[in-house]
Every structure is written in structure tokens, then in C-alpha cells.
Amino acid sequence: MKRIPLPFSQFVVKVHSRCDLACDHCYVYEHADTSWRTRPKVIGDEVLAKAAERIGAHAAAHRLPGVRVVLHGGEPLLAGPDRLRGVAEALRAALPPGCALDLRIHTNGVLLNREFCSLFAALGVGVGISLDGDRAANDRHRRFADGRSSHPQVLRAVALLREPEFQHLFAGLLCTIDVENDPVAVYRALAELQPPAVDFLLPHATWDDPPKRPAGRGEHPYADWLLAVHDHWEADGRRFAVRTFESVHRTLRGFTSLTESLGLEPSDLVVLETDGTFEQVDSLKTAFDGAPATGFDVFAHSLDDVARHPGIVARQSGLAGLAATCRGCPVVRTCGGGLYAHRYRGHDGGGGFDNPSVYCGDLMTLINGITARSGPVPLPAQVAAPVVPAALAPAQLDELARGYGGADTVRALGRSQLALTRAMLAAAWDASGQGRPEAWALLSELDAAAPAAVDTVLAHPYARAWAARQLAGDLGTGLGPLAGLAAAAAVRAGRGDAVAVPVRGGWLHLPTLGRIALPDGEAVVTGRADGFTVRAADGSVRTALDEPLRRIRLAGGWTVALEDVDPLRDSHDHAVAERLPDGELLHWTGALREAWELLGHDLPGYADGIRVGLTAITPLRPGPAGRDVSSAARQAFGVVGIARPATAPTLALLLAHEFQHVKLGAVLDLLDLYDRNDDTLYLAPWRPDPRPLEGLFQGTYAHLAVTEYWGTRTLAYDGLPGEAADRARLQFALWRQYTAEAVERLAGSGSLTALGLRFADGMRAAVAPWLAVALPDAAERAARLAREERAMAGG
Structure with missing residues (x-):
């Protein structure tokens, strides 16, 4: 296919x-x-x-x-x-x-x-x-x-x-x-x-x-x-996105255009x-x-x-599709020959669309004019260097391949992700034409003077998510989130630095801290040793958050934020919940305490990595009755999205399952485990629709944790009757077989690199002991029937 x-x-x-x-x-x-x-x-x-x-x-x-x-x-x-x-x-x-x-x-x-x-x-x-x-x-x-x-x-x-x-x-x-x-x-x-x-x-x-x-x-x-x-837009601080101008800035720096009328995309x-x-x-x-x-x-x-x-x-x-005149033009990679329709000449043997744009002279003048106004601006030295991610030791890669990842290993992934976030922020800022230079300058200054404050803010999961959106051409938020990151770092540094931050939708958001209700416009945030001040567009001054980011402290040193205020938390595949009322916050607190205790008991090989790597949970809106909803955002390390399920055991399973996606995403950012040019679609045993190779990889890896979860619970029910015990045995029989089949499908794809095959060997070794666990015949029959029914439905 x-x-x-x-x-x-x-x-x-x-x-x-x-x-x-x-x-x-x-x-x-x-x-x-x-x-x-x-x-x-x-x-x-x-x-x-x-x-x-x-x-x-x-x-x-x-x-x-x-x-x-x-x-x-x-x-x-x-x-x-x-x-x-x-x-x-x-x-x-x-x-x-x-x-x-x-x-x-x-x-x-x-x-x-x-x-x-x-x-x-x-x-x-x-x-x-x-x-x-x-x-x-x-x-x-x-x-x-x-x-x-x-x-x-x-x-x-x-x-x-x-x-x-x-x-x-x-x-x-x-x-x-x-x-x-x-x-x-x-x-x-x-x-x-x-x-x-x-x-x-x-x-x-x-x-x-x-x-x-x-x-x-x-x-x-x-x-x-x-x-x-353009000149007035620049003088006003680029208060809204303009695709034409931003496309010129981006293509001049080697990035993609945001509009069909410019660039060669x-x-x-x-x-x-x-x-x-x-x-x-x-x-x-x-x-x-x-x-x-x-x-x-x-x-x-x-x-x-x-x-x-x-x-x-x-x-x-x-x-290759442009007129010969265009192909030799010095601004062709920004101009792109102009809009296709504007090239048409039908009269007198005009060549159809094989012409420069009828706006050719205007486009060249515009591009050269913007180039002259902006000029080459070098990146700050601390972010200009190429990213050299923290390498994983061979033993750490093998540990991850088996589905696990202890504190040191997950910290190594976190360091590599922080380096990648820095590089992506620099690229996004540069591609934008380097707007809001005061915010970027402050971040750069604080990076040298107060690095812990900057690291804390840039490790916020949705910092990278914003950079990824910008680089993909989604400019709906403009550069406001960059100013928000600088402001949050200034507050954490407490040196008296000030930065202007746009207020949209009635909220000023400070990543890792919370948000303040303010009139739309621009607010000036000043970080002080004893807190902060915010001067709003109407002249009012605020010194406290209206809705702080709330964190839950759990046994064993795990503190996790319930991220329900960041406007970029919509990076998940499911709709996010609004700000949680106090009653729902209490429900989440109780459920997390129980789930964390269960993780430590049932999945000890996974719990330590979750403790150091999962810094936030974004509450999602509930799904249809009886359906659990959870998600991991590929461009947001350290956070998962979950709609609070009915029981703590289910929450524990969802946490482990989604954090597997988070870990593997970080591994794939570091290492080539498969041929990225493989565009074949593969069937996962548990899904009716074919998936790209990374999708099969992600699903298989996540189900290592699912298999161990149900295997551990099955062993706990050994010899015991009852509905809960029967359900655990059925789920265990089902998922160990599915996961084993998926590992072999991956290994046999012909597209895994040497490291990918080594990783697949680790997954195979992880599931092998669970395949050897004896189950009652009734559980095996029920699992076989469930697989057949799913196959008949298209799986």
C-alpha cells in the first residue's frame, strides 16, 4: 500500500x-x-x-x-x-x-x-x-x-x-x-x-x-x-500574524513558506x-x-x-515547473514564481503558465525590501550551536527496549529533549523573522545569568509544542507564547527584569506558573525577588495569579502538575477539559494517589521513570460512556492527556501506557530505529486500520506495559475465582499475544535499522516470560474468541 x-x-x-x-x-x-x-x-x-x-x-x-x-x-x-x-x-x-x-x-x-x-x-x-x-x-x-x-x-x-x-x-x-x-x-x-x-x-x-x-x-x-x-507592522511589534511577510522571513532563512503564493513548496x-x-x-x-x-x-x-x-x-x-527566467532568479526560493494563476498568458502564443508572475517586479521589490530592512541577525551564541543530545549508554537503550527506563535513563531522555526544545525555539524564532527581539534577548540573558529558571520554563512540555507549530506554519498564536516563556523565566529569576506579553482571550498565561485575567492588549510583566508585578493595558497592576498551576505531591517524591490552563494544551488528539473545579481537583488527587500506589506495586519497573519524567497531566474531556480517553502528544515530552477514568487501576494503566509513547518518542528523536522513507502501512493486531511503521512501533512499545500490567494482576489472582480475576486473565491472554505478534511484524518489516533490530530483540525478550505463564483453558478460549471477533471486524 x-x-x-x-x-x-x-x-x-x-x-x-x-x-x-x-x-x-x-x-x-x-x-x-x-x-x-x-x-x-x-x-x-x-x-x-x-x-x-x-x-x-x-x-x-x-x-x-x-x-x-x-x-x-x-x-x-x-x-x-x-x-x-x-x-x-x-x-x-x-x-x-x-x-x-x-x-x-x-x-x-x-x-x-x-x-x-x-x-x-x-x-x-x-x-x-x-x-x-x-x-x-x-x-x-x-x-x-x-x-x-x-x-x-x-x-x-x-x-x-x-x-x-x-x-x-x-x-x-x-x-x-x-x-x-x-x-x-x-x-x-x-x-x-x-x-x-x-x-x-x-x-x-x-x-x-x-x-x-x-x-x-x-x-x-x-x-x-x-x-x-510591513513597516507599520514591524513598528507595532508584529501584533498579529501576516502570512505574506512571515513567509518572506521564513524562506530567506531556509524554512517553508506559509502560503501558496510564495515559496517552492x-x-x-x-x-x-x-x-x-x-x-x-x-x-x-x-x-x-x-x-x-x-x-x-x-x-x-x-x-x-x-x-x-x-x-x-x-x-x-x-x-522544475517554473519558467526559465524564474529558475535563474536570485529570489526564486522565496518568490517561488508567484501564484500559479498569475503566470498565465494565453494570447499570441503566450505559453500558458510557463511565464513569470504578472507581479514579478513587485515580488522582487518586496522581497529585496524586506531583506534590506531585516538583514542577517545572528542567533545568540548559546543557541546557535548544533544540538548534541545527551547520548544513551548501550545499557540504557537495552533497558528502554525492554519497556522500562529507570530514573537515570529517563533523566537522560529529558536532557536530550531540553536540548531539542532549545534548538526548535531558536529555529521558530528565526523563521518568524526574529520578531519580539526583546523577549528573545531576555531569554538569552537569563540563560546565562539564571540558567535554572530558563531550564525550568523550557522544560515545560508545551514550550516545544509551540515551536513545532510555528515551524509547521501554524501561526495562530503568533510570538506571544515566546514572550510568555521569557516572562515566566523572569518571574522565576526574580532579578527585576521586565517584558511585554500579549493578552488574548482575557488571559495572560505564564508557563509553569498559571494565568491572570486581564483585558486584551499588552501587559508588562516584571519579575521581582518577592514575586512579580503585571501592568495591564488599562493601567491596572496585579501581583498575584488568578488561576495558578496546581501540583499534586505524591508519596515517593513524585510531584505532577494538573495542566488545565495552558492554551497550547490542545496539542493532544482529544478535546481538553476546562479549568477543573475544586471538587474535581479533589477527585483527581485521590485517584492519582491510589494509581501511584498501584504503579509502585504492579509496575515497579515503570514507576521510577514515570516519577522523574512525567511532570504534568492534562485533563481531557470524557469520552462516550464506557470509553477511556488518553493521549500522548508527540511534540510535548513530559505530559500525557487523560480523561479521569472511573477507577484508580484504570488510571494507573493509562499513565503507564501513555508514558511509553512519551519515552519512545524521545528515543526516536535521538536514534534512527527504522527507515524513515518506508511509506508502507502495517496492520497492528489490535487495530482495524493499517498504520505507518512508527505507529506500529509506538503501539507495540506501549503494550509492553499493558501486558505486564495484566500479567502482574493475573499472578495476584492466581487460583482465585471471580469476575475481576477472570477479566484480568482474559486481558492478559489477549495482550501478550497481540504484543508478541506485533514485535515479530516489526522485526520482519525489513525496515528496521541495526539499532531498531536490537530494540525489537529487547521487546521480544520482555514479552517472552509472559508468554510462558500458564492460564486456564477458559481464559485462552475467551481470548481466542475475542481475537477472532476483532479480526472479523477488520483487524
Whole structure:
């Protein structure tokens, strides 16, 4: 089962094909393509069901960790709340386990009201709004068909999204540039709305229908316009994300672009129209009538079929797919030839898309202008050196291979993870264009003057999770978390250092400490020997946390935080719980005390590593009745997510199981145990869906602990009757066989390195003694029946 060269991970789903505005720069209705005229107004049930099925199958076949779906139009709100709910629920239900759905809607905002926002809050739908600036700028193009302004309605929509109840839904603003609008006035109008992000888009144009260039505005008016905005954005401290500017900064430093209109990264996006046809990107509608068409539809063709379409492939060919002029250009790796549609020239043998962008001169001027303004800024010496992780001794690797890991071994993993977090933070800051230099400078200074304070803060599990998101192009949080890390380090150092930290959603978060309720804006945090002070945007001063991070101290020296305040704790595959009320905190405390006692008794070989390595537990929302929910985030060492189960023994099992994932993730960051180019999918004995090799590795390793847990409990019940004893024997018989089969499947994959085969030998040695334990015939029969039933279900 092999992957296609590049699976789709982004989908635009047209839920309504008409619009309630008559914007004269709209690429759907006002450019060359006229296919909208023959399409159904609203996506139908059959199209929706088949589309969800196709997306789910594609995600499963290519083991996608997540997909982004944007609900679009026309104007998608015209589809109505019921249809939008159906779309969201169908998509979410169709995705395979472990595949996250990032669902968004892009709207002109005219119809957005409290009912829609409540629906989107319930469904987890982010909302992006089209707005071209102040009223004068917006009214230049975005009007109703009768000429009325849409600006007041859009401002009401944005105001609604800024309310505390809905603020987390606000995905940002999209602004189409018109060089006749004042760039500073446009920037100020948008900045006043405190968006999390703004996309400034060049108006769609081709060589056949070039963009307007008003007299007296210079040779490159679009570059000049954007550079004026860039300068104010920089001067204001980059208070919101701008993908265009951040993509230039990132690609200049060798990182990936965040937008298809820049950089050489291949496109992984496809569009589904209301009639079920697949199209390429919407911007192609500006080239010629029918330009986006693929000839494929959701009923007759899979997404793999669409991915092989020549037009899709052409947008994935990187440098080789550019015109000869572009391939030799000094800024090509940042420019990327510009947006594919903007290269089109059809008249007079123009070569189709084999041309530079019609904005070529503007793009070069913009890139050179940003380069000249930022210049090369070296990284601080303490983070510029390459990472040399703390090596594991051979005996420690063998110990981990058997599933265990004592205090010294897990501490070694922790040191290597801290080094990796430092490197990733430096890379994320550098890729961002080195915004918030005062926060970075303070972290660097404290790293020399108060290293213990910095180490404590950077060892916070979600510090690395933020860096990973930034490097992957998820800029929703901006550089605010970096300032938060600097502020927390300053508080811990207590030297009187001050740093400005953005407040969003009514909270100032200090990692490892807690959070303070403040008005949105920017607060200045000062660490003092006797605590801290926070001066809010409204001038008020605070000296205490409203919601401190709560820690539970357990016997044997284990202290674990219940992390229910960090906004980045949503890094798990399951929904996180809100701040725990005092009563629930007491339940957690009691359950953890019992579970910790059980771990020491039933899994002593695992308990010591948990004590030194598991620093936090993020409470998750409960799953469906009877289903336990737990998770380990690959980019967050030292934390697991768990919905508190009904019993302490189950909590003990979940802790051990998830910490196995944490340990193995750290090992895989250090060592190559398998061929990373192996894209074959493997069946795990306990799952119905095939998994990539790392998924099989992780599951097998986690079930070493599960096998020992049930084996120990089975031995404790030796000779005793009863329901609990029978259940332990059944689970033991089931999991020891599953785990042994999975070890052999790993070892026989042909993709393990020499170290990987050594690791597999250790896992085989760990499970072998448990295979030799004699069980009653009834337990073996029950386990065999359970395996057969699972196999018949697709396992």
C-alpha cells in the first residue's frame, strides 16, 4: 500500500455557490470562469456524504495526522445553520482515529450572527472574515448589488467574534489589496480590530488581464503598498500574524513558506464544488473559462485520482515547473514564481503558465525590501550551536527496549529533549523573522545569568509544542507564547527584569506558573525577588495569579502538575477539559494517589521513570460512556492527556501506557530505529486500520506495559475465582499475544535499522516470560474468541 507523491491535506468545500454581495474583484463571478452558473446553489446530501467518505479514506490511506477543511462559496453562510452543521458532522465522523480536523469557514460576514457563532463554537469551526480596510477602502469593491455598503455589517460580525464567548473562533481577516487605498489607513483599520492574523492578497490578474497600475504610483505599486504596511507592522511589534511577510522571513532563512503564493513548496489543496466536481485552486478561475476543471467528480473518482491530474502535478513540481527566467532568479526560493494563476498568458502564443508572475517586479521589490530592512541577525551564541543530545549508554537503550527506563535513563531522555526544545525555539524564532527581539534577548540573558529558571520554563512540555507549530506554519498564536516563556523565566529569576506579553482571550498565561485575567492588549510583566508585578493595558497592576498551576505531591517524591490552563494544551488528539473545579481537583488527587500506589506495586519497573519524567497531566474531556480517553502528544515530552477514568487501576494503566509513547518518542528523536522513507502501512493486531511503521512501533512499545500490567494482576489472582480475576486473565491472554505478534511484524518489516533490530530483540525478550505463564483453558478460549471477533471486524 504505497503513497502517492503528495496526498491532499487541505480541502475547500463549496457549500453554497451564490453570494449576497456583488464584489467587483471577485474571481468566482467577475473573472474568466463561468462554471458557477450551472452549479446547484447548495451542496446536496449525496455529494456531502460521498465527499466526507472520500476525504476520510484519503486520510486513512495516507495516514494523515490532520486535515484542514475550509467551508467556502459563494457565501457559505447562505447554506444556513442546519446544512453547515451537517457538513461539519459528516466530515468529522468520516475521518479515521488519530486524524485531527481543522475546520474553518470563510465568509464576507454580512450574515454572521450569534446563532451561527454558537453553532461554530459547538462544532469547533474557526471563522475568517473578508475585509479590505476602513469603510472607504472596503466600499471600493465590497458592496451589495444595489450599491449599498457592506462595511457596517462586517464590523458587527468582527465585533461578535471578539466577544469572550466566541474569541477563540476568530481565525483572522482577509484583505485584497487595492493600491488606490491608503496602505497605512488600511493597516490601522484592520489592526484596531485586534485580529489574530491578516492575509494581504494581491488581486488576481494574468498577463492577458494585468493588474491596474495607476499613474504616479511608481513602477512597483503593489510592493510599495505592502512595504508600507510591513513597516507599520514591524513598528507595532508584529501584533498579529501576516502570512505574506512571515513567509518572506521564513524562506530567506531556509524554512517553508506559509502560503501558496510564495515559496517552492508543492500545493496540497483541492476544491470540491457544490455539484461534486473536483477543481484545482479557485485562483485559476481568473485565467480562462474552465481553467480549474479536472474532469473528476466525487462519485467516480478517488482523491488519489485527482492528485494525478496534470494540473495538480504542475503545481507540485517546485523549481522544475517554473519558467526559465524564474529558475535563474536570485529570489526564486522565496518568490517561488508567484501564484500559479498569475503566470498565465494565453494570447499570441503566450505559453500558458510557463511565464513569470504578472507581479514579478513587485515580488522582487518586496522581497529585496524586506531583506534590506531585516538583514542577517545572528542567533545568540548559546543557541546557535548544533544540538548534541545527551547520548544513551548501550545499557540504557537495552533497558528502554525492554519497556522500562529507570530514573537515570529517563533523566537522560529529558536532557536530550531540553536540548531539542532549545534548538526548535531558536529555529521558530528565526523563521518568524526574529520578531519580539526583546523577549528573545531576555531569554538569552537569563540563560546565562539564571540558567535554572530558563531550564525550568523550557522544560515545560508545551514550550516545544509551540515551536513545532510555528515551524509547521501554524501561526495562530503568533510570538506571544515566546514572550510568555521569557516572562515566566523572569518571574522565576526574580532579578527585576521586565517584558511585554500579549493578552488574548482575557488571559495572560505564564508557563509553569498559571494565568491572570486581564483585558486584551499588552501587559508588562516584571519579575521581582518577592514575586512579580503585571501592568495591564488599562493601567491596572496585579501581583498575584488568578488561576495558578496546581501540583499534586505524591508519596515517593513524585510531584505532577494538573495542566488545565495552558492554551497550547490542545496539542493532544482529544478535546481538553476546562479549568477543573475544586471538587474535581479533589477527585483527581485521590485517584492519582491510589494509581501511584498501584504503579509502585504492579509496575515497579515503570514507576521510577514515570516519577522523574512525567511532570504534568492534562485533563481531557470524557469520552462516550464506557470509553477511556488518553493521549500522548508527540511534540510535548513530559505530559500525557487523560480523561479521569472511573477507577484508580484504570488510571494507573493509562499513565503507564501513555508514558511509553512519551519515552519512545524521545528515543526516536535521538536514534534512527527504522527507515524513515518506508511509506508502507502495517496492520497492528489490535487495530482495524493499517498504520505507518512508527505507529506500529509506538503501539507495540506501549503494550509492553499493558501486558505486564495484566500479567502482574493475573499472578495476584492466581487460583482465585471471580469476575475481576477472570477479566484480568482474559486481558492478559489477549495482550501478550497481540504484543508478541506485533514485535515479530516489526522485526520482519525489513525496515528496521541495526539499532531498531536490537530494540525489537529487547521487546521480544520482555514479552517472552509472559508468554510462558500458564492460564486456564477458559481464559485462552475467551481470548481466542475475542481475537477472532476483532479480526472479523477488520483487524
